Amino acid sequence: MCWHVSMAQNVLGGELEMCGLEPLTGFYRDGCCNTGPDDFGVHVVCAQVTAEFLEFSASVGNDLSTPGPHFDGLRPGDRWCLCAARWQEAFEAGAAPPVILEATHARVLEWVDRASLEAHRLG
Helix, strand or coil: CCCCCCCCEECCCCECCCCCECCECCCCCCCCCCCCCCCCCCEEEEEECCHHHHHHHHHCCCCCCCCECCECCCCCCCEEEEEHHHHHHHHHCCCCCCECHHHCEHHHHHCCCHHHHHHCECC
16 A cells, blocks of 8 residues: 555545555655656556666666666666656657556646556556
8 A cells, every 4th residue: 555645545435555665666766656746757557667768768768777876777677656747758658567557646637548548557
């Protein structure tokens, strides 16, 4: 269960679930894809990143694989809260990673249609 934002809903209409603790993800680094007025990137898509997605993201200027200050870099298989617009961009390019719908915030539906998310549902 995610506690940063009370009553946050996932894309399925239920309570927002945890996305990942190793590495610790989320805009608020609480393991959940919560969002708020200070999250300009709207990090609401809980995804299991793939090599293809990481390569795509780096090619459009967001290298998530290279370690940096306070960030170890992502590896294929890691769960991470992605920006809604970036996931949609990857989807359109054929490089969208699978998503965990129970841990994906309902706000994603402002950028991505539910059918696209369901088609990329993990498991």
